[in-house]
Amino acid sequence: MINKKHVKEILYLLNSVEELYFAEICNNIPEAHKGSINRTLQELYDFKMVSKREEGTAKLSKTFYSITDLGKESLKFYELEKEVETKYNITE
Template identity: 40%
Template sequence: MELEQVLFKKHVKEILFLLEDSERLYVSEIADIIKLNKSTVSRILSTLEEHDLVMRELVYFSAYIPKTYYTITEKGKLAIGVYNMIEKVEKYTNNIENNHGTVINELKVDNLTINNNSKEFSTKGKKK
């Protein structure tokens, strides 16, 4: 499965944001917080681990029974940035739609500027 498909699967965003806010969590803690059964959460976490979005850590409290924690990776934190960027773009889209025909001449999102008059795009202030 491609990374783009993984990022937009049901509950993935919610799990990544939850792990970003926590140092580390057990599967059961994640399942309790987002109200899913443990097997569903385990499958999602396995997929996220395959794509290096989360990391599994076994901690042995006794000689025989390890506890499995999950933490978000740097790549997972970058995925959070993707979700945040999509949210910003959606807000701008809603603004444009709510202007009822008003022409937007320039749109700025972070370091990307789209200028409608000249049909040119620039990043970080440089014309392309």
């Protein structure tokens, strides 16, 4: 899951704030298609790496996302990856 496209950006983004709603996440990752972000968020939710809550009525609802403890733990993999790349001078 953590190697999927945009997962890293979404987790770091959610880790930097208390919560964001879908449009705010999309605005912060402009190179990603909204459908792709939506699928990724659903997968992150299914894997319990993010939580979500809905606010408003059925027609005017906003879904807010926040990172879970598991999501925060997953960020350690990205930090380890960066550390290894730096140590061994690996570039993409």
